[in-house]
Amino acid sequence: MTDTLLLDVRGLDGGYEPLQIFRKIDLSLVQGASVGLFGPNGHGKTTFLKTLSGIIDPWDGDIFFDGVQLNRPGARGSRRWRNFNYDAITRRRMDPKAVARAGLIHVPQGNLLFPDMTVAETLSIAPYASRGRANAAETLDKVFRLFPRVHERLSHKVRFLSGGERQMVAIGVGLMAAPKLLILDEPTLGLSPKLRGELASAIQTIRGSGVPLIVVDQDIAFLEELIDTLYLFDHGRISRRIEKADMPTHEEIMKLMFGEDHH
Amino acid sequence: MTLETLNLILLGGIVLGALYALMATGLALVWTTLGIFNFAHGTFIALGAYIAWQIASTEASGAGLLAGATVSIIGMFVIGMLIYYLLIKPFERSPDIVVKSVITTLAGATILENVINLVWGPRNKQLSPLLGGDMSLLGITISRNEMAVVALALVILAALGVFLQRAPLGRAMRAVAQNREAAQLMGIDVERLYAIAFGLSAALAALAGILIGSTRFMNPSMGSDPLMKALIVVIFGGIARFTGPIYAAFIVGLLEAVMTYLVGLYWSPTVLFAIMIVVLVAKPEGLFGRYRKSV
Numbered sequence: 001m002t003d004t005l006l007l008d009v010r011g012l013d014g015g016y017e018p019l020q021i022f023r024k025i026d027l028s029l030v031q032g033a034s035v036g037l038f039g040p041n042g043h044g045k046t047t048f049l050k051t052l053s054g055i056i057d058p059w060d061g062d063i064f065f066d067g068v069q070l071n072r073p074g075a076r077g078s079r080r081w082r083n084f085n086y087d088a089i090t091r092r093r094m095d096p097k098a099v100a101r102a103g104l105i106h107v108p109q110g111n112l113l114f115p116d117m118t119v120a121e122t123l124s125i126a127p128y129a130s131r132g133r134a135n136a137a138e139t140l141d142k143v144f145r146l147f148p149r150v151h152e153r154l155s156h157k158v159r160f161l162s163g164g165e166r167q168m169v170a171i172g173v174g175l176m177a178a179p180k181l182l183i184l185d186e187p188t189l190g191l192s193p194k195l196r197g198e199l200a201s202a203i204q205t206i207r208g209s210g211v212p213l214i215v216v217d218q219d220i221a222f223l224e225e226l227i228d229t230l231y232l233f234d235h236g237r238i239s240r241r242i243e244k245a246d247m248p249t250h251e252e253i254m255k256l257m258f259g260e261d262h263h
Numbered sequence: 264m265t266l267e268t269l270n271l272i273l274l275g276g277i278v279l280g281a282l283y284a285l286m287a288t289g290l291a292l293v294w295t296t297l298g299i300f301n302f303a304h305g306t307f308i309a310l311g312a313y314i315a316w317q318i319a320s321t322e323a324s325g326a327g328l329l330a331g332a333t334v335s336i337i338g339m340f341v342i343g344m345l346i347y348y349l350l351i352k353p354f355e356r357s358p359d360i361v362v363k364s365v366i367t368t369l370a371g372a373t374i375l376e377n378v379i380n381l382v383w384g385p386r387n388k389q390l391s392p393l394l395g396g397d398m399s400l401l402g403i404t405i406s407r408n409e410m411a412v413v414a415l416a417l418v419i420l421a422a423l424g425v426f427l428q429r430a431p432l433g434r435a436m437r438a439v440a441q442n443r444e445a446a447q448l449m450g451i452d453v454e455r456l457y458a459i460a461f462g463l464s465a466a467l468a469a470l471a472g473i474l475i476g477s478t479r480f481m482n483p484s485m486g487s488d489p490l491m492k493a494l495i496v497v498i499f500g501g502i503a504r505f506t507g508p509i510y511a512a513f514i515v516g517l518l519e520a521v522m523t524y525l526v527g528l529y530w531s532p533t534v535l536f537a538i539m540i541v542v543l544v545a546k547p548e549g550l551f552g553r554y555r556k557s558v
Contacts, residue, residue: 055444088353100450108448114441116503117434125434129450177449 005064006031006212007104007181012061014051015236018082020059021047022236029181029229034213036223038253039233045216046109048233049185053106054096063094065104066180070094100129103180107170109216110189115159119150119169122158126176134178142209143172146202164195168202175206182206183214188222220250232256270403272520278409278478280516281416282471286489287496287508288420289467295502296440296460299364303346303372304468304493305486310375311339311469312476312485313383316390328391332473336466343465344458346371351461352454379483390476412474419470423463424505436460492519499539501549510551 007029015021022044029035037045050056052063054070063070071093079086100106114122123143127136144151147168153161158169167187174182187203188196200222207213207226217223223230224247232240232253240256242248248256286308293301312335317323319331350367354360392408393415400410427433439446439456447453468486475485492515500511518538522531542550 053448055447085353085357087356096447097450097452100448106448108445112442113445114438116441117437121434122438125431125438125446125451126449128431128435131450173449 004030006033006066007214008062008064009052010062010064012048012051012063013059014056014061015044015047015059016056017079020236022051025061025238027231027238029212029214032210032212033228034207034215034226035229035231036227037214037216037231037233038218038220038223043233044236045233046185049106049183049214049216050108051094052099053104053183054092054094054099055106057092057094065099065102068102070099070102070104097129100177101131103130103133103178104183105129105174105177105179105181106183107174107185107187109185113158113166113170113173116157118155118157119161120154122169122173123150123176126173128177130176130178136176139176139178143175146175146205147172164191164199167191167199171199171202171206175211179211181212181214185216186218187215188217188219220247220253267403268524272524273517274400274403274405274409276517276520277513278413278516279519280513281413282474282489283492283496283516284420284509284512285416285467285471285474286493287500287512288423288505289464289471290490290493291497291502291505291508292460292467293464294497296436297351297457298440299351299361300368300494301461301464302365302368302490303350303375304464305488305490306372306375306379307339307343307465307468308472308475308486308489309379309481309483310342310472311335311465312390312472312481313379313388313483314338314469315473316383316388316476316481319390320388328393328473328477331390332470335469335473339469340462340466343462343468346465347458347461351457355454376483383483385483387480387482388476389480390473392477393474409478412478415470416474419467420509423467427505432456432459495535495539499542499549500551503548504551507549507551511549514550 005028007027009025009027012025013020013023025048027035039045047056051058057076058071060075062073072091076093077086077090123140127134130136149165150168150172153165158166161169171184171187174184184203188199191199203213203215204225213226215223215226228244230242230247231238232242286304290301290304293299293304315328315331315335317331318326318334319328350371351364354363354367357363392406393411394407396407397404398407398410399405427437435446435451436456436459438449439451439453443453471489472481472486475481475489496512496515497508499515500507500509502508515535518535519531522534526534
């Protein structure tokens with residue numbers, strides 16, 4: 001493999017046993033570039049990202065990140081008898097803590113974080129992933145500059161925060177982990193337009209500071225400003241790869257995905 | 264009832280409460296972190312006491328109580344981690360882990376109890392007291408040993424509370440309990456934390472066993488009654504907070520002491536259960552609980 005690729009996903013298969021959610025995903029990211037994933041709900045984007053970060057074990061395929069293979073080589077063993085507890089005898093192909101410690105940080109969709117911990121406590125455990133890679137105090141400062149609201153809410157428990165504040169804390173936690181690549185799964189989901197704008201500009205600042213992103217969002221205009229390559233995700237496959245230069249408009253994408261005009 | 268009797272009952276209740284608090288906190292630690300109920304906890308109590316006896320007693324190695332307690336607590340920490348890897352971890356990702364772990368931990372409890380029976384025999388044994396002699400307090404005479412038990416239990420519980428609040432490892436443990444997936448995404452080694460939580464719980468059980476062994480008698484099934492009481496305490500107090508089971512333990516201990524005085528030893532569990540049911544009807548998440556993690 002070439003050294004210029006930060007992330008190289010080859011032929012990734014996965015899903016929730018026995019249901020396959022996505023097939024043969026190929027996705028690559030050159031150093032310093034960002035990608036966006038776009039596709040309808042329920043087509044496997046979140047499952048794919050969870051597999052990428054090791055929460056769900058991949059069935060087949062390889063993931064290379066920053067020159068290291070994240071999964072154990074070889075395909076997953078056969079799982080012929082459905083009633084047999086394969087987990088007891090097989091090792092997992094991916095280890096989520098190794099992924100996080102390598103610097104591939106995933107901020108999941110609708111993150112609930114730790115409802116009964118204060119914001120300060122939540123931020124204080126995040127550096128587990130970045131041990132030895134970053135200065136925690138410095139990063140904390142950066143997070144506070146980016147999200148002044150997080151600083152105001154330090155002593156509050158996470159479950160008392162609003163959805164937007166919770167999302168800010170979630171992204172802050174992701175930054176505390178000193179990401180080499182940050183995965184944001186629908187960061188603006190369910191937020192008011194005002195908060196949406198606030199978060200979007202913060203995410204742009206993060207991108208501007210040199211952190212590559214994988215972003216899932218339903219807002220093409222927002223994605224367009226952040227990313228270099230757009231992948232269209234459709235029925236568990238990547239149906240199209242679009243470079244920034246020929247980024248289509250919203251209408252064109254709707255046409256591509258659904259084959260009809262929505263106006 | 265004279266004032267002296269009342270004081271006697273109160274002190275007896277406090278000693279009981281301290282022991283229950285140790286056991287219930289160990290139980291709650293596993294319950295909140297792993298989301299399972301450890302039926303082997305009672306046997307951990309017995310095993311801890313017997314390991315301490317083996318090292319400490321003049322009939323065996325005779326190395327003294329301090330050495331015995333140290334070996335027992337460290338040993339039980341390791342045994343607890345081992346039990347986790349053998350009995351819980353294989354079912355970690357199965358959706359009905361709660362039911363399966365009931366069976367596996369019950370099996371573990373039975374096997375360990377029989378091992379104790381085989382190795383040390385069924386006869387009652389006793390550990391030497393922590394402190395000898397009596398002291399007088401509030402006009403009554405009590406053994407200094409019992410006061411030492413209460414003090415030690417409180418100090419250990421306070422230390423555990425500080426550990427969970429302040430130490431990175433303790434915070435990570437609480438994080439895993441509250442949202443396992445988010446904790447994994449932060450690079451926390453969930454499996455190791457589960458093993459440590461299980462080991463800590465077993466070490467607390469060992470300490471409780473030692474304290475019971477030094478204030479009463481020990482036999483291979485000495486843990487089954489305290490286990491039931493600890494279960495009552497955990498349900499009674501709720502597990503939303505670390506301190507819930509501790510307050511509840513002292514309430515249950517005092518209630519038990521009063522009930523034993525008023526209605527006798529045989530009826531006091533019945534009354535205790537009746538009170539627990541009334542409390543749970545009125546406040547399903549426990550006396551000090553806000554909500555309960557569904558298991």
